[in-house]
Amino acid sequence: MEPILEASNIVKVLGSGAAEVRALKGVSLELMPGELTLLMGPSGSGKTTLLSILGCILTPSEGTLRIGKNMATGLTSEGMADLRRRHVGFVFQSYNLVPTLTAAENVMLALELRGTPLSEAPGIAENALKQVKLAHRAHAYPSKLSGGEKQRVAIARSLAGSPSVILADEPTAALDSENGKAVMALLSEVAKDKGRGILVVTHDHRTLSYADRLVRIEDGKIVGRARRRARPGDGAAAAADH
Amino acid sequence: MAAAIGTSSAAPKAVPMARKLAYRNLFHDQLSLFVTLVGIVFSVVLVAVQCSIYLGSEFRIVAVMDHIKADLWVLPGGTKSFDLPVLLPGRERHAVLSTPGVKSAEDLVVSFINWRRLGQSSGSDKTGCSSETGTCGTASALLIGFDIATNKTLPWDIVQGSLADLATPNAVAVDSSYFKELAVERIGDRAEINEMQVTVRVVTQGIRSFTTLPFIFANLPLARTLVDASVGQATYTLVQVAPGADVEQVRKSLQARLPDTEVLTHGEFRQRSLDYWLFETGAGSGLIAGAVLAIVVGIVVVAQTLYASTKEHINEFATLRALGASSGFIRKVILWQAVLSAIMGYCLGMVLAQVVIYFLRDILPIVMTFNLVWGLLVLTIAMCVLAAVSAIFKVIRIDPAVVFSR
Numbered sequence: 001m002e003p004i005l006e007a008s009n010i011v012k013v014l015g016s017g018a019a020e021v022r023a024l025k026g027v028s029l030e031l032m033p034g035e036l037t038l039l040m041g042p043s044g045s046g047k048t049t050l051l052s053i054l055g056c057i058l059t060p061s062e063g064t065l066r067i068g069k070n071m072a073t074g075l076t077s078e079g080m081a082d083l084r085r086r087h088v089g090f091v092f093q094s095y096n097l098v099p100t101l102t103a104a105e106n107v108m109l110a111l112e113l114r115g116t117p118l119s120e121a122p123g124i125a126e127n128a129l130k131q132v133k134l135a136h137r138a139h140a141y142p143s144k145l146s147g148g149e150k151q152r153v154a155i156a157r158s159l160a161g162s163p164s165v166i167l168a169d170e171p172t173a174a175l176d177s178e179n180g181k182a183v184m185a186l187l188s189e190v191a192k193d194k195g196r197g198i199l200v201v202t203h204d205h206r207t208l209s210y211a212d213r214l215v216r217i218e219d220g221k222i223v224g225r226a227r228r229r230a231r232p233g234d235g236a237a238a239a240a241d242h
Numbered sequence: 243m244a245a246a247i248g249t250s251s252a253a254p255k256a257v258p259m260a261r262k263l264a265y266r267n268l269f270h271d272q273l274s275l276f277v278t279l280v281g282i283v284f285s286v287v288l289v290a291v292q293c294s295i296y297l298g299s300e301f302r303i304v305a306v307m308d309h310i311k312a313d314l315w316v317l318p319g320g321t322k323s324f325d326l327p328v329l330l331p332g333r334e335r336h337a338v339l340s341t342p343g344v345k346s347a348e349d350l351v352v353s354f355i356n357w358r359r360l361g362q363s364s365g366s367d368k369t370g371c372s373s374e375t376g377t378c379g380t381a382s383a384l385l386i387g388f389d390i391a392t393n394k395t396l397p398w399d400i401v402q403g404s405l406a407d408l409a410t411p412n413a414v415a416v417d418s419s420y421f422k423e424l425a426v427e428r429i430g431d432r433a434e435i436n437e438m439q440v441t442v443r444v445v446t447q448g449i450r451s452f453t454t455l456p457f458i459f460a461n462l463p464l465a466r467t468l469v470d471a472s473v474g475q476a477t478y479t480l481v482q483v484a485p486g487a488d489v490e491q492v493r494k495s496l497q498a499r500l501p502d503t504e505v506l507t508h509g510e511f512r513q514r515s516l517d518y519w520l521f522e523t524g525a526g527s528g529l530i531a532g533a534v535l536a537i538v539v540g541i542v543v544v545a546q547t548l549y550a551s552t553k554e555h556i557n558e559f560a561t562l563r564a565l566g567a568s569s570g571f572i573r574k575v576i577l578w579q580a581v582l583s584a585i586m587g588y589c590l591g592m593v594l595a596q597v598v599i600y601f602l603r604d605i606l607p608i609v610m611t612f613n614l615v616w617g618l619l620v621l622t623i624a625m626c627v628l629a630a631v632s633a634i635f636k637v638i639r640i641d642p643a644v645v646f647s648r
Contacts, residue, residue, distance in 0.1 A: 052646060078569065082568070
């Protein structure tokens with residue numbers, strides 16, 4: 001099966017001169033369709049930098065990134081914005097919903113950015129909220145939603161327009177145990193879509209059981225990869241790749 | 243309680259999100275919106291009043307000229323404005339009439355006069371003259387003498403009497419807005435011009451001069467007598483060019499025949515009069531400078547509040563960028579905010595400006611025209627869009643990676 005996202009030998013140098021830091025030191029990573037991959041590592045290990053590069057927000061200093069059939073390196077900022085608009089959905093730690101828009105409007109905003117016709121957006125937003133079991137909160141503003149509900153709206157927003165890659169940055173960090181589980185269960189469910197791959201950056205060991213693959217990063221390098229859960233036809237229940 | 247969206251009718255309305263976001267952001271920061279609107283309203287009111295005074299001044303400066311039909315004006319050399327008159331040497335009309343291409347010519351006498359107020363026999367005390375026979379001082383005025391047989395457009399807005407009444411001996415027309423200054427209040431009231439008694443036979447309403455001197459209209463022979471001009475002498479000779487004749491050619495011919503005078507087209511003399519009062523005296527420049535200053539103040543206030551509002555929403559804009567929003571989409575949100583602010587500020591400002599203009603209408607030359615109303619709307623929107631530039635620069639340069647550091 002072709003990876004849906006493929007990063008090869010990614011190097012990211014931050015700062016310059018005496019303040020220069022090599023945040024990533026030749027990272028290679030693949031996201032497979034229909035899988036949820038967890039990226040774990042201590043603070044300062046380069047998780048967020050890698051996520052930013054995989055999401056076409058930062059450009060790598062060296063290495064290549066491919067999303068689907070699109071090369072994501074060497075693009076202008078508008079070209080990168082176009083690529084992430086078409087192929088990448090984000091779920092942020094602090095939700096990042098627009099506070100002046102309702103839950104449904106937040107989803108419609110993402111749809112409009114992805115070029116969905118205006119007349120179709122309300123229906124698609126409605127379905128996306130149904131998918132995360134929040135249809136009854138469609139007209140609520142973020143300030144009236146609980147943390148778990150906000151994160152589910154954020155997931156609905158990331159799903160809007162059916163991007164092939166969803167990148168989630170610590171999606172359970174601000175949630176209690178029950179909501180955290182609910183969000184991970186939802187992401188795991190979403191990952192079953194064969195046209196989509198999900199990468200979740202997390203510190204939270206409670207999320208391990210939801211992962212198909214686990215990648216460990218330390219000091220800007222991948223130090224471990226493991227298959228946590230067998231997909232139908234894979235054979236072994238759990239196997240370490242390295 | 244939030245409503246369910248089980249049916250499509252309950253689904254959110256399909257409004258472009260850039261516009262919706264701009265509207266919501268604007269009303270979310272109500273204090274910021276208030277400050278923005280105060281800035282715009284201040285600017286709109288000031289610009290509207292300044293421009294209205296400018297237009298009102300223009301209107302009054304050329305009010306009489308605009309009621310005179312003439313292709314060419316023969317005037318004493320160096321005349322700066324219609325209402326700064328000097329008499330021509332005399333008999334220009336005959337020279338004009340004998341020039342090829344001229345259809346008709348008529349004389350116009352314009353002259354400063356001293357209007358000697360007299361007590362009125364009616365016994366009314368409203369004029370300020372308590373003595374029935376005594377005088378009550380003098381007032382300066384501008385006498386306009388014209389041929390009542392040929393000129394049917396002066397004076398206009400007659401409310402008492404008729405143009406034909408100016409044919410009666412010593413008849414003059416005055417405007418009711420100058421009654422108190424001229425110590426008259428009705429048809430039949432008397433005054434003296436150059437020791438010659440005149441009687442009010444026609445009353446107009448709303449004919450006011452830019453210089454504040456009252457206009458006194460009289461027939462041409464009486465005007466010549468009152469200013470001690472000889473027969474055939476005038477201040478201006480008004481020329482109508484024959485159909486098919488070239489105005490420029492006729493002007494050259496007249497100029498050659500009358501070398502001590504100036505021959506100007508109606509438009510040229512009108513513009514010269516406007517330029518003199520509006521720019522040579524500095525009156526118009528002051529008004530324009532005031533309007534420009536108001537626009538600058540408006541831009542600064544709106545720019546500051548829009549910038550502050552944008553900074554307050556910077557994380558949302560960063561999220562939009564992270565979600566893949568193009569620069570164009572972000573620009574659209576901020577520009578919509580600017581345009582919505584402009585429209586709200588303009589509406590409030592114009593209401594206030596109309597109130598100010600209403601109260602100033604008897605004190606100052608002030609006119610609000612349809613073109614000015616629309617022009618100000620365009621100007622206000624342009625002002626707010628210009629003010630949005632700094633906010634747009636701030637947002638366009640935002641690094642979407644900040645969304646991961648929150």
